[in-house]
Amino acid sequence: xxxxxxxxxxxxxxxxxxxxxxxxxxxxxxxxxxxxxxxxxxxxxxxxxxxxxxxxxxxxxxxxxxxxxxxxxxxxxxxxxxxxxxxxxxxxxxxxxxxxxxxxxxxxxxxxxxxxxxxxxxxxxxxxxxxxxxxxxxxxxxxxxxxxxxxxxxxxxxxxxxxxxxxxxxxxxxxxxxxxxxxxxxxxxxxxxxxxxxxxxxxxxxxxxxxxxxxxxxxxxxxxxxxxxxxxxxxxxxxxxxxxxxxxxxxxxxxxxxxxxxxxxxxxxxxxxxxxxxxxxxxxxxxxxxxxxxxxxxxxxxxxxxxxxxxxxxxxxxxxxxxxxxxxxxxxxxxxxxxxxxxxxxx
Numbered sequence: 001x002x003x004x005x006x007x008x009x010x011x012x013x014x015x016x017x018x019x020x021x022x023x024x025x026x027x028x029x030x031x032x033x034x035x036x037x038x039x040x041x042x043x044x045x046x047x048x049x050x051x052x053x054x055x056x057x058x059x060x061x062x063x064x065x066x067x068x069x070x071x072x073x074x075x076x077x078x079x080x081x082x083x084x085x086x087x088x089x090x091x092x093x094x095x096x097x098x099x100x101x102x103x104x105x106x107x108x109x110x111x112x113x114x115x116x117x118x119x120x121x122x123x124x125x126x127x128x129x130x131x132x133x134x135x136x137x138x139x140x141x142x143x144x145x146x147x148x149x150x151x152x153x154x155x156x157x158x159x160x161x162x163x164x165x166x167x168x169x170x171x172x173x174x175x176x177x178x179x180x181x182x183x184x185x186x187x188x189x190x191x192x193x194x195x196x197x198x199x200x201x202x203x204x205x206x207x208x209x210x211x212x213x214x215x216x217x218x219x220x221x222x223x224x225x226x227x228x229x230x231x232x233x234x235x236x237x238x239x240x241x242x243x244x245x246x247x248x249x250x251x252x253x254x255x256x257x258x259x260x261x262x263x264x265x266x267x268x269x270x271x272x273x274x275x276x277x278x279x280x281x282x283x284x285x286x287x288x289x290x291x292x293x294x295x296x297x298x299x300x301x302x303x304x305x306x307x308x309x310x311x312x313x314x315x316x317x318x319x320x321x322x323x324x325x326x327x328x329x330x331x332x333x334x335x336x337x338x339x340x341x342x343x344x345x346x347x
Contacts, residue, residue, distance in 0.1 A: 050101045097251040103227035106183050111163035119159050174220025175213070183224050197317030198225075204325045206313055208306035209332055216322040223248075261320075268319040271330040275311050278337045279304070285344045296344070303340040307333035 102108075117130055124130065132140045148154040168178050180199065200206025204214035218227075233243035249257040282304060286296050310329040319326030 050105075094252065099248065099251050100226065102183075103224065103248065104222035105167065106224050106226060107168055107179055107181070108165055109163060110166065110182050111161060112185065113156075113160040113163050115159050115161070119161075122158075173222060174215050174217075179219065179222065180224050183226055195317075197313055198321050200313065201317040201319065201321040201325060204322055206317075207325075207329050208309040209336065210329065214322070214325045214328065216325070264323045265320055268314070268323060268326055268330075271327055271334075272311065272314055272319065275307065275330045275333050275337070276315075278334055278341075279307055279311060282307075282337050282340050282344065285341065289344060300340045300343050303336040307337050 117133055120130055120133065136144070148159065173179050180202070184199070197206065202216050202219050204216065216223075227248045228244040228246075229242045230247060231243040231245040233241055235241050246258055246261040249261055282300075286300070286304070289296055310333045314326045314329060319330075
């Protein structure tokens with residue numbers, strides 16, 4: 001029997017515009033506006049439409065030539081025999097542990113569906129129609145939908161900017177910040193360039209003295225901020241935030257990762273304290289020499305600046321965001337500081 005060749009994952013997503021709308025969306029009866037049907041919204045578990053779609057439509061994992069079903073991990077129609085080719089992840093465990101699909105596939109929805117007064121002006125040429133626009137809340141938006149969608153059968157694209165359904169090509173997912181962009185867009189509205197140290201650590205950039213980027217391996221596996229930041233907490237001001245926990249590590253990798261996670265944290269903390277202590281000693285020695293009227297070589301000043309930048313990156317960004325990169329930076333920084341101290345202790 002001839003079987004239609006399955007598309008690559010990012011190609012499957014690009015065909016969503018051809019899928020019946022009710023597969024992923026439902027309409028609120030009062031306003032007839034579209035909403036995404038999930039098990040409880042982003043951050044609350046596996047979306048039912050995602051599972052329903054991928055169970056019915058096998059995908060081809062990157063690097064493989066055989067389609068696989070989400071719920072079986074095997075070639076459709078095969079009786080027990082695993083299909084050839086590499087498997088990136090067996091999604092049966094992911095679904096069983098109720099891991100949110102957006103932990104790895106947040107970039108499947110790109111765009112904010114924004115509406116501006118310029119879009120309104122396409123139909124309305126009088127200011128009276130815009131009096132509520134700048135102070136709109138859920139009630140005002142519901143009324144907009146009732147009038148435009150339910151009563152006048154307006155389409156989403158008549159008012160909203162387009163939302164793209166697509167995934168970043170997997171050959172570039174570990175070497176670009178684009179994977180994190182959709183989730184970062186949610187933060188930048190209120191916090192421009194916030195958490196840039198964490199982002200740089202995840203992407204393996206932002207250091208001094210290291211030319212090659214070293215992205216976190218989990219970023220290359222499509223993990224983003226929402227995967228680990230799942231625990232409600234508060235900051236020093238009492239404001240609510242979502243704190244990271246090792247829960248996602250355990251859900252995907254097993255209970256052993258709780259111990260391994262703590263081991264990584266302790267290792268980074270030990271190396272960071274050693275680097276900061278060494279930085280303090282070298283800085284004190286520079287102060288002594290300058291108090292004596294002696295010059296400090298430019299090479300020493302450069303090593304101090306590089307070490308301080310790397311230590312600050314790891315302290316502010318939390319080295320656990322990229323354990324291997326953090327330890328490499330700390331090791332290089334300590335080496336540079338040792339060389340600087342040797343130079344400063346000379347005649």
